[in-house]
Amino acid sequence: MNSIQANGYDIHFNNEAYLRLNSYLNEKIFSKIFFIVDENTNEYCLPKVLPLVETNTPFEIIEIESGEENKTIETCIQIWSVLLELGADRKSLIINVGGGVITDMGGFIASTFKRGIAFINIPTTLLSMVDASVGGKNGVDFGGLKNQIGTITNPEMVLIDSSFLETLSQREMRSGLAEMLKHGLIAKKSHWEKFKKLSDIDFDTLDELIAESVSIKNAIVTQDPTENGIRKALNFGHTLGHAIETYLLEHPEKEALLHGEAIAVGMILESFISFQQGLLKEEEYLEIKHHLQQIYGTVFFDANDQNSIIDLLIHDKKNEYGKVQFALLNRIGDIKINQTANNEVITKSFSDYNL
Structure with a gap:
């Protein structure tokens, strides 16, 4: 390569x-x-x-x-x-x-x-x-x-x-896969489509997919090295995903998630928010939710979990002027940065995720 x-x-x-x-x-x-x-x-x-x-x-x-x-x-x-x-x-x-x-x-x-x-x-x-x-x-x-x-x-x-x-274990591989899926969702639909049948991916194909994923991220970072603009697209799934990861690490009685596993949850939640904000079409949201849950399963969050995770959002380093910042999907392969969402729609995203 x-x-x-x-x-x-x-x-x-x-x-x-x-x-x-x-x-x-x-x-x-x-x-x-x-x-x-x-x-x-x-x-x-x-x-x-x-x-x-x-x-x-x-x-x-x-x-x-x-x-x-x-x-x-x-x-x-x-x-x-x-x-x-x-x-x-x-x-x-x-x-x-x-x-x-x-x-x-x-x-x-x-x-x-x-x-x-x-x-x-x-x-x-x-x-x-x-x-x-x-x-x-x-x-x-x-x-x-x-x-x-x-x-x-x-x-x-x-x-x-x-x-x-x-x-690496299969779990570690799945964790890394989440970021590759994210790259497809935010910037290149054809990259997302290549992961529809994981059983068809062999080691040689994986090499090519790694290089393509690196190229997607590199193209974004090169435009915006200090994250003042389009680089924020890479935060898709991470606003809620990081909060979930942090919350579970702080509560040893709960099972911690690997980074990619938490980001996969975050991508489902933020895809729902994208749909609720009138950006992403419902069929694309359901496609994302179905595919990610097939790979990563579902983690149950009760009301106390949800409230604690939402409270953590205020500390997210991506926030600006006291407002929680999201990168949301217009459609698969296209992202919209500098978006906000109220607690009501965030709570609703957890309710839909738990269904």
Whole structure:
């Protein structure tokens, strides 16, 4: 697959990715390389990466615990301290090998350490390949809310190696699939249509779909790097989805959802709101709801859950002038940004979802 030129960096795929990495390492002179991993990517992914890295630059491995609950400023402080202890300087390079937690947080750590050092992302989950790989967003959760502290700083490059997906569970794959479905819903109906029969998708086809999904997101981000306009389209499903994800993480007695699972719920709810606001046709809303529930099932939210989730919306970082902001669908493949919805229609969306 051809590399994709993003805004200030390139995204490379499979074997080409390692060739480009080695070429880059030969051209640049780094004092030391630091690989940031979690216990899973340290065991399953880094052993594949290291033999393919051709450099005489000394390196260190920094391992953190996996999980969204560790995507905090406290973890960053620990890693900044380790970097100092191991002699990291402004000529060091960080290579983040992991899912969205690692690439989001590793990018934030690199972009703030000594006012910014170079970093490369190697996403290892489907979700991070099609979402976190594009756009330069880095950050951590704060105050129990997702991605409240962060930067927009581009990596030197992103390397996507789809062979890492062989280590993922079906649940993790479905989580990543949600972002790919979102890309089709907001920008390219034909991309959405390709997922109608999941049984027909083999590994080679998946490679092509990943590249297409990355291209869709990249085209949007390139137009609006700092999210002042069309990039807000990527928030479809995320206003309610993030609130749902946060609410369930804060209540250990309830079963937490993976990011993509929560976004799938959010896309159904926000599709209903799109329909209620007179944008999306009912038949397209029902198509979206049916297809997503076939893949992700249904999560029941009682009245207390719904009220708590709605209360969390006020803290969403996408809000402007105290108003909750939505990206809503005009139709499959077309989005309308800077939309608002009252609590009544949001509550109604949960009622319809629970049917």
